Amino acid sequence: MTATLDGATNTAIPLAKALNQALRDAMGADERVVVFGEDVGVLGGVFRVTDGLTREFGENRCFDTPLAEAGIMGTAIGMAMYGFRPVVEMQFDAFSYPALEQIFSHLAKMRNRTRGQLPLPVVVRVPYGGGIGGVEHHSDSSEGYFVATPGLHVVTPATVSDAYTLLRAAIESDDPVIFMEPKRLYWSKDTIDALAASGSAAGSGTGPVTGQATGQRIGQAAVRRQGTDATLIAYGPTVQTALEAAEAGAAEGYDLEVVDLRSLVPFDDATVTASVRKTGRAVVIHEAVGFGGTGAEIAARVSERCFHWLQAPVRRVTGFDIPYPPPKLERHHLPSVDRILDAVASLQWEDR
Amino acid sequence: MTVLATPDKTGSGFPLGFDTILDPSPLQYLDEHGALSGALRDDALELEPKELLATWRAMVIGRRFDVQATTMVRQGRLAVYPSSFGQEACEIGAILALRPTDWFFPTYRDCVSMVTRGIDPVQTLTLLRGDWHCGYDPQQWRTAPQTTPLATQGPHAAGLALAAKLAGDDTVALAFCGDGGTSEGDFHEALNFAAVYQAPAIFFVQNNQYAISVPLAKQTHAAALAHKAVGYGMAGVRVDGNDVIAVRHVVAEAAERARRGQGPTLIEAVTYRMQAHTNADDASRYRDESEVEYWKVRDPLARLETYLRAAGLLTDEAVAEANQAAEDLAAEMRARLGEEPEVDHRELFAHVYAEPTPQLLEQAAALQAELDAEQLDADQVDSAQSDAESEAGR
Ligand SMILES: Cc1ncc(C[n+]2csc(CCOP(=O)(O)OP(=O)(O)O)c2C)c(N)n1
Numbered sequence: 064m065t066a067t068l069d070g071a072t073n074t075a076i077p078l079a080k081a082l083n084q085a086l087r088d089a090m091g092a093d094e095r096v097v098v099f100g101e102d103v104g105v106l107g108g109v110f111r112v113t114d115g116l117t118r119e120f121g122e123n124r125c126f127d128t129p130l131a132e133a134g135i136m137g138t139a140i141g142m143a144m145y146g147f148r149p150v151v152e153m154q155f156d157a158f159s160y161p162a163l164e165q166i167f168s169h170l171a172k173m174r175n176r177t178r179g180q181l182p183l184p185v186v187v188r189v190p191y192g193g194g195i196g197g198v199e200h201h202s203d204s205s206e207g208y209f210v211a212t213p214g215l216h217v218v219t220p221a222t223v224s225d226a227y228t229l230l231r232a233a234i235e236s237d238d239p240v241i242f243m244e245p246k247r248l249y250w251s252k253d254t255i256d257a258l259a260a261s262g263s264a265a266g267s268g269t270g271p272v273t274g275q276a277t278g279q280r281i282g283q284a285a286v287r288r289q290g291t292d293a294t295l296i297a298y299g300p301t302v303q304t305a306l307e308a309a310e311a312g313a314a315e316g317y318d319l320e321v322v323d324l325r326s327l328v329p330f331d332d333a334t335v336t337a338s339v340r341k342t343g344r345a346v347v348i349h350e351a352v353g354f355g356g357t358g359a360e361i362a363a364r365v366s367e368r369c370f371h372w373l374q375a376p377v378r379r380v381t382g383f384d385i386p387y388p389p390p391k392l393e394r395h396h397l398p399s400v401d402r403i404l405d406a407v408a409s410l411q412w413e414d415r
Numbered sequence: 416m417t418v419l420a421t422p423d424k425t426g427s428g429f430p431l432g433f434d435t436i437l438d439p440s441p442l443q444y445l446d447e448h449g450a451l452s453g454a455l456r457d458d459a460l461e462l463e464p465k466e467l468l469a470t471w472r473a474m475v476i477g478r479r480f481d482v483q484a485t486t487m488v489r490q491g492r493l494a495v496y497p498s499s500f501g502q503e504a505c506e507i508g509a510i511l512a513l514r515p516t517d518w519f520f521p522t523y524r525d526c527v528s529m530v531t532r533g534i535d536p537v538q539t540l541t542l543l544r545g546d547w548h549c550g551y552d553p554q555q556w557r558t559a560p561q562t563t564p565l566a567t568q569g570p571h572a573a574g575l576a577l578a579a580k581l582a583g584d585d586t587v588a589l590a591f592c593g594d595g596g597t598s599e600g601d602f603h604e605a606l607n608f609a610a611v612y613q614a615p616a617i618f619f620v621q622n623n624q625y626a627i628s629v630p631l632a633k634q635t636h637a638a639a640l641a642h643k644a645v646g647y648g649m650a651g652v653r654v655d656g657n658d659v660i661a662v663r664h665v666v667a668e669a670a671e672r673a674r675r676g677q678g679p680t681l682i683e684a685v686t687y688r689m690q691a692h693t694n695a696d697d698a699s700r701y702r703d704e705s706e707v708e709y710w711k712v713r714d715p716l717a718r719l720e721t722y723l724r725a726a727g728l729l730t731d732e733a734v735a736e737a738n739q740a741a742e743d744l745a746a747e748m749r750a751r752l753g754e755e756p757e758v759d760h761r762e763l764f765a766h767v768y769a770e771p772t773p774q775l776l777e778q779a780a781a782l783q784a785e786l787d788a789e790q791l792d793a794d795q796v797d798s799a800q801s802d803a804e805s806e807a808g809r
């Protein structure tokens with residue numbers, strides 16, 4: 064693999080490697096960036112996202128911590144108070160829960176509490192989602208907790224390019240960013256394209272947070288597939304499923320548009336609204352539980368903004384309202400191409 | 416002074432320190448009668464008379480601040496006030512042992528230490544007055560916002576101390592915590608992180624015997640909170656928290672150790688919460704007045720005053736001057752807190768992110784429109800009223 068400073072590659076690399084490259088480039092560009100967490104040092108993280116960073120930058124820049132997520136988060140907060148820009152890893156989605164109090168009560172609130180005098184530029188990397196045959200506690204989709212907490216940005220890449228550029232932007236943001244990494248995409252390969260890496264990625268939103276080095280904005284959705292009949296709104300691991308559903312839908316006569324949200328907070332109302340007003344129909348897709356989930360918020364926003372353009376109620380395809388199932392049963396739980404197409408078929412096409 | 420328990424890595428156990436720490440009698444310089452106590456007589460003299468007087472003066476002013484704040488909460492000028500009356504030796508002794516460049520992590524109960532640090536009294540009380548969550552610039556005062564979720568400030572102090580160490584600075588971070596707070600997981604994680612990274616941090620537990628209504632015996636089965644230091648491989652010391660000379664010494668020593676790269680220290684200061692948990696609490700429901708009487712005669716301010724008088728260090732002029740300064744502060748608090756604070760609704764949205772999200776901008780505009788409409792209604796009522804009045808006057 065050859066990687067230039069701006070991250071562009073000319074060979075396909077796994078998404079995990081793109082994240083690794085983003086960390087390496089960010090650490091090289093700014094010595095205030097430090098990486099720490101459980102097993103992130105010599106081992107390079109259980110998913111190898113921090114591979115080689117300790118070797119390259121030394122133990123003061125990338126180090127292992129004791130096994131205590133609240134301690135990791137609190138330590139990151141204290142370091143950020145002193146001028147560092149910590150990037151911490153939560154080993155798995157469900158193991159970020161011990162850190163939730165630090166995240167909710169301090170990470171999210173410190174800037175507001177101090178009228179902007181104590182910003183906390185901390186990135187929390189959270190491998191999340193299912194589809195990898197993980198046993199209990201290894202497949203949660205926890206984004207809803209973070210989305211419901213003002214003061215946090217919540218970002219999730221669905222492509223190799225975005226993995227690189229969004230992580231760079233997250234590290235350059237002066238606000239805390241929860242960086243949700245779809246576990247099952249870690250091994251999916253693509254190139255990091257130069258345009259994405261230099262910040263001209265597609266997307267019509269005007270997100271407020273701009274990474275200085277990459278020019279990448281947090282808060283811009285991307286239209287991954289153009290279509291005219293209905294909009295599939297997805298993020299992270301379900302973007303690929305939505306794209307597959309759109310391909311399959313074409314065979315059934317539906318011309319489906321796919322919006323990859325990329326950022327849940329800030330939310331790109333502009334891109335989503337423009338797409339749904341164009342198509343007149345929408346399906347929101349995510350792995351997390353539906354009840355009280357992020358999709359409920361998205362469906363409500365779309366309904367409020369697009370009511371007069373909608374030909375049918377906004378539908379959701381989500382995980383069931385159950386604890387994440389064991390590996391042998393998870394295929395029933397995860398949004399599938401068929402389930403998405405069933406939802407599309409239910410969008411009141413009678414007048415066509 | 417070698418009073419701190421330090422694990423001895425040579426394998427010979429914890430020679431002096433271990434004995435000290437397993438003996439839960441707290442380190443003391445001044446006994447309850449204000450006399451120099453026992454073997455530490457010589458060390459006490461390390462404090463210059465000038466320093467002793469400055470410490471005493473800060474205690475006089477700090478206590479007046481606390482009394483005034485308690486009065487003002489009764490008058491409805493503060494939303495709530497957790498008093499530290501009787502804990503001044505901790506509040507003031509610990510702060511005066513720090514350098515201005517050191518960081519301090521206070522809890523809701525530690526307004527007196529913040530005022531002692533030099534923070535404006537009204538800015539100190541912003542959280543408890545309710546006009547914002549924090550009223551001072553934490554960077555300027557190297558003082559974190561007061562923390563209410565118990566013990567969660569501990570890991571921040573560990574992290575900040577680690578950052579200072581990595582930056583090569585000789586900054587120390589001191590976090591206050593209550594006896595109840597030591598039961599929280601974050602307390603343990605903070606100590607462990609600080610010890611593992613040998614971070615220049617001091618964890619100062621004000622053991623005032625109660626967590627709201629729950630006495631220490633229901634909080635821990637340990638003979639002393641300071642013993643917990645042993646489990647983390649860090650220095651620990653138990654000190655008489657009503658003896659300001661001892662508190663200053665112990666914190667100064669812990670800070671020096673931290674600066675020398677000898678890692679963190681846990682300090683347990685044994686003191687007593689003389690008043691109810693806050694103005695909203697009724698202590699008679701869970702403790703006997705005789706217990707309070709026991710502690711009254713162990714008052715930290717009276718104790719130091721007795722010592723200074725006996726040593727011929729305290730003049731009537733010094734007393735008059737300190738009392739005047741304390742009364743001036745109280746008068747300033749009455750005047751400035753007596754006014755209704757100015758609040759700006761636009762601040763609700765201004766500080767959530769570096770730049771407000773599009774959604775927050777929409778909500779800010781909606782609130783503004785609501786308030787503009789309210790104002791318009793009020794103006795119309797006003798002008799209708801003044802029309803009616805001029806009508807009537809005609
Ligand atoms: C995590 C958490 N749980 C509960 C509370 C409610 N609470 C506020 S003060 C307090 C007692 C704390 O006692 P202690 O730590 O001894 O401090 P003190 O008030 O005596 O100074 C409790 C239970 C809280 N603030 N935070």
Ligand SMILES: [Mg+2]
Pocket residue numbers: 593594595621622623624625626627688
């Ligand atoms: Mg207490």
